[in-house]
Amino acid sequence: MAAFEAAFASGLEFVETDVQLTADGVAVLMHDETVDRTTNGTGAVADLTLAEIRALDAGSWYAPEFAGTQVPLFDEFADALMGTRKKALVELKGYWSPEGVRTVLDAIYLRGVQNRIVFASFNLSTIAHLAHTAPAIPRVIIKRDLPDDPVALVSYYEAIAILTTPTSLEMDPDAVERMHAAGFGVLVYTLNSEKRWSEALAYGVDGIVTDKPSKLDGWIAKTAPGT
Template sequence: MRNVAHRGYSAVAPENTLPAFAAAVRAGATLVEFDVRTTADDVPVVIHDRTLDRTTTGSGHVWDASYAEVAAVDAGSWFSPAYAGVRVPTLAATLELLREAGPELLLEIKPPATLPQVKTVVEMVNAYGLAARTIVQSFDPAILRLVREAGPELRRGLLRLRFEADTVPLADELEVVCLNPSTADVLGDPATVATLTDRGIGVMPWTANDMSEWPELTKAGIAGLITDRVAELTGWFGAQDQLRIHPVRSSGGGPG
């Protein structure tokens, strides 16, 4: 069962930053998820939103800004004064950190993305020797087709806002190793989850922050949980392992 750190350990550090990725590793993440966009001068950077507004002191679309402009903004103080001065990391800096740390990578390419931009991302993953440890995912099937063209050796994952009629055929066509829907879809449509897992396609729902849902989600046959609560999930997995090794037994016939 994968413990997937959503944008790093984003409950304790600003999302999609090097401190969040380092914290995820320390907290026991087995897969670190992050988002990649490309600046106006073709530098891949790690940020979720289309704009700089929510998570930095900048504004405007990421793809309209130069890397120098993105590098100049503060990406930490919105989360806490303790993280003032933290920057939007480049993909290169993120790969450098995680190469040594050990977990696998769940790299989401955000649209819009051209074939040359996708090729740059793929080439960087290969240059850092991380192809075998990386799954490249996207909500956009067109981007996954570009990934297959640029780097057929890389595993691919499809994100879904909801299960739809074309979900399983699309997963087959794109030859993905995982399909990652919302937690509501996993809980509400176990038949589709079963169909995907029977095909060898792992299901890792997002964003699994409600601990009360974890038992039901794991019973559905999922491959992992994408969560902001990395350390809590590490502890919960450990507790489940202990219960399997040392099950709670009945006291039998009572006193005497």
């Protein structure tokens, strides 16, 4: 949560996070499928209970001053978001059932932040459940490799954009133009260098996911003030 608190205090408009369900059905923030890399524990998030995950140290891997930091609950993230005017791109990792989707929807609507949330997922069944269960909240489809017809894919699932890699755009340089002509957006992930940012903007993408948001923001202001 320390990272999100810093982001919320910045001038950035969007934050991004990844959400998974514990074995007992509680939504927590975790990027990896397992807790091994970013905590002192081992095992898949889906196999651990909330109590087991909350007992882990999720801060020492980053820096000693964060020792003892717990894996955040999605509820805690939503609480923090509620006190700001920021927006959030929330990736639901893996497959989410309609019941699982409702766990995050309840937290979102309880806090009144539904107008500042965009969902994202690689899993098309999850996207379909989101479209049915939360049709008012925008959805983004994540695809490492663009399909032959990204417009058809996004249209079918009633999403607003596709999130992909710069490599996939290199393979299909007209994809952004086709998506824009159909009224859809194109985002790219995860770009952390000026070279990559420059390439992405040259394609005309609508957004960039990065681990260096402040540097990206400053670079855009300096090199592309009209973007």
